[in-house]
Amino acid sequence: MPMDAKEIESLIKARMPNADVSIRDLAGDGDHYAAHVVSPEFKGKSRLQQHKMVYEALEGRMGGVLHALALTTSAPKE
Amino acid sequence: MSTQGNEQAVQDWIRKAVANNDVVLFMKGTKSMPQCGFSHQVSQILNHLGVDYRDVNVLDDMGIREGIKQFSNWPTIPQLYIKGEFVGGCDIVREMFQEGELQQMLADKGIAHETATA
Numbered sequence: 620m621p622m623d624a625k626e627i628e629s630l631i632k633a634r635m636p637n638a639d640v641s642i643r644d645l646a647g648d649g650d651h652y653a654a655h656v657v658s659p660e661f662k663g664k665s666r667l668q669q670h671k672m673v674y675e676a677l678e679g680r681m682g683g684v685l686h687a688l689a690l691t692t693s694a695p696k697e
Numbered sequence: 698m699s700t701q702g703n704e705q706a707v708q709d710w711i712r713k714a715v716a717n718n719d720v721v722l723f724m725k726g727t728k729s730m731p732q733c734g735f736s737h738q739v740s741q742i743l744n745h746l747g748v749d750y751r752d753v754n755v756l757d758d759m760g761i762r763e764g765i766k767q768f769s770n771w772p773t774i775p776q777l778y779i780k781g782e783f784v785g786g787c788d789i790v791r792e793m794f795q796e797g798e799l800q801q802m803l804a805d806k807g808i809a810h811e812t813a814t815a
Contacts, residue, residue: 666792667785674772682772687735690788 621649622685627677634676635660645689653689661694669693707764715768715778719808720750723765724775728752735787736775742794743777747811748803780806 624642631640631654638658645651654673661669669692674681681688714721720743726732728740728750743750755762755774765776769783777784779802784790793799803810 666789667783670785670789671770679772682766682774691792 622680623649624652627652627654627685627688630678630680631656631673631676635672639695645687650685651687652685654691656690656692657695658692659695661692663694666692703760704764707760708768711761711764711768714751714753715781718751718778719780719806720748721753721778722750722775723753723755723761723778725754725756727754732756733774735773738787739775739777739790742790742799745811745813746794746800746803747813748808779803779808 624644628640628642631638635656635658637660638656641655643653645653656669656673660672664672670690673690673692677685677688722728722736722739722743724731724733724736724740726736728744731737731740740752753761755765762774765774766772769776771783771786773786775786777786777790784799784802785793790799793802797814800810800812800814
């Protein structure tokens with residue numbers, strides 16, 4: 620059962636309340652999204668660590684029910 | 698390559714593949730015949746940069762396909778390793794390539810490649 624954008628956003632925000640999450644539905648099939656996450660919690664962390672934080676917030680859905688999430692992350696500009 | 702799904706044998710096999718090859722891409726399909734868009738993107742970047750790398754087709758062995766996710770604590774395929782270090786999946790490798798960071802990492806680690814840009 621594919622996920623909807625709102626569910627992805629709320630999962631991320633539940634774990635990272637200060638995150639700014641923008642999600643684009645790439646194919647309209649509930650299975651191909653692009654998400655950009657900006658959070659102060661990313662400050663000083665590598666891109667790999669930032670992505671792992673988002674995947675942990677998605678609680679195991681990444682690579683499972685959520686097949687394709689093109690993810691980009693950044694800390695807020697100073 | 699078959700590990701008969703024995704967990705320890707899988708982790709050992711992966712550890713050796715990562716340690717014995719400068720650049721290893723765990724992917725769906727092969728470098729000449731990728732079978733997934735994300736795997737295709739990463740192999741295309743490496744081919745474009747003229748990097749010599751070992752491709753491991755996780756579709757050949759379910760043990761490897763699941764074992765690699767535990768090995769790196771990363772939930773998806775493809776997975777790129779350079780000099781034993783997990784670099785990332787499709788999103789990260791593509792972004793690093795676009796920013797020139799992948800080319801810099803290859804140079805820093807003394808791995809032959811062409812200095813092509815995105």
